[in-house]
Amino acid sequence: DVVLTQTPPTLSATIGQSVSISCRSSQSLLHSNGNTYLHWLLQRPGQSPQLLIYLVSRLESGVPNRFSGSGSGTDFTLKISGVEAEDLGVYYCVQGTHAPYTFGAGTKLELK
Amino acid sequence: QVQLKESGPGLVQPTQTLSLTCTVSGFSLTSYHVSWVQQPPGKGLEWMGRIRSDGDTYYNSALKSRLSISRDTSKSQVFLKMNSLKTEDTAIYYCTRDRVGAGFDYWGQGVMVTVSS
Numbered sequence: 001d002v003v004l005t006q007t008p009p010t011l012s013a014t015i016g017q018s019v020s021i022s023c024r025s026s027q028s029l030l031h032s033n034g035n036t037y038l039h040w041l042l043q044r045p046g047q048s049p050q051l052l053i054y055l056v057s058r059l060e061s062g063v064p065n066r067f068s069g070s071g072s073g074t075d076f077t078l079k080i081s082g083v084e085a086e087d088l089g090v091y092y093c094v095q096g097t098h099a100p101y102t103f104g105a106g107t108k109l110e111l112k
Numbered sequence: 113q114v115q116l117k118e119s120g121p122g123l124v125q126p127t128q129t130l131s132l133t134c135t136v137s138g139f140s141l142t143s144y145h146v147s148w149v150q151q152p153p154g155k156g157l158e159w160m161g162r163i164r165s166d167g168d169t170y171y172n173s174a175l176k177s178r179l180s181i182s183r184d185t186s187k188s189q190v191f192l193k194m195n196s197l198k199t200e201d202t203a204i205y206y207c208t209r210d211r212v213g214a215g216f217d218y219w220g221q222g223v224m225v226t227v228s229s
Contacts, residue, residue: 001173010186039215041157048222049149049157054215092157096213100172101147101159 002027004093006104012112013083021107023093025074030097037096040069040078043106044089052091053078083109114138116146116207116220123226128197130225134190134207139185141165144189145210148181151222152203162210163190197227 003026011013013019029036040053051060055075068079080087088111093104117212134146147162161171163181170178180193190207204224208216 035213037213040211041216043157049208049216050219051215051217054211054217055213058214060215060217086181094157094159094215096215099170103157106156 001100002029002095002098002102004095004102004104006091006093006107007090008107009105010108010110012110014112015083017083017112018079019083019109020080020083021091021093021109023071023075023076023078023104025095025097028073029076029095030073036072038071038076039070039094039096040067041092042087042089042096043092044086047089047091061080080105080109085111114209114218116209116218118205118207118220118223120205120223120225122224123228124197125229126197126199127226129193129195130197130201130227132205132207132223132225134192134220136188136190136207136209139187139209141185141190142228145212146183147197147208147210147216148190149206149216150201150203151206152200160192160205165212186215199227201225202227 005024007022038092041049043049057069090106090108115137145164149162150158183190204222206222207220209218211217
């Protein structure tokens with residue numbers, strides 16, 4: 001199975017600070033059809049996960065544009081440009097290029 | 113609007129079979145896949161398996177021997193059955209709409225299942 005390694009495991013930020021989360025894959029996530037099935041989720045405390053970014057960089061409807069995704073192959077990044085209080089929680093990357101789907105272990109974003 | 117809601121027993125004994133139902137609304141099961149995701153307390157997410165819009169199923173190999181996913185399209189329900197339960201199967205179980213190639217866009221509230229005698 002594909003292993004997704006997220007760093008850092010915990011991130012402390014102040015409101016307004018810009019932060020980045022890395023997701024590295026044990027295999028290239030570029031599918032033979034040309035798509036890269038790497039997505040990002042946020043799970044706020046006590047809530048279900050929420051889709052933020054799909055296909056590396058496409059912003060899910062309703063998600064603020066302070067969230068952005070980038071990367072290719074095996075290295076991917078989620079950036080939050082100006083953290084807000086509602087952004088606190090655990091961020092997960094998930095891949096769907098290689099069966100089965102696998103998730104990263106998560107990055108917890110806390111207030112400093 | 114799109115909704116998914118899991119239901120099932122909160123407590124199951126070891127070695128028994130877990131049966132969960134995901135009732136969906138706002139979309140058709142013949143148009144979208146539905147996946148099940150497991151989250152042990154305080155831990156991360158693990159994909160368990162899915163039922164495709166055409167009814168085919170695919171399971172995580174780690175659970176394949178114990179897991180079965182089915183559906184009743186007339187009732188807009190997806191079912192999960194997992195046998196030979198162990199205490200380590202204690203988790204929140206989510207059903208989620210699997211928007212093929214574009215992520216899990218809607219999630220249920222989750223159902224907490226405790227495996228204990």
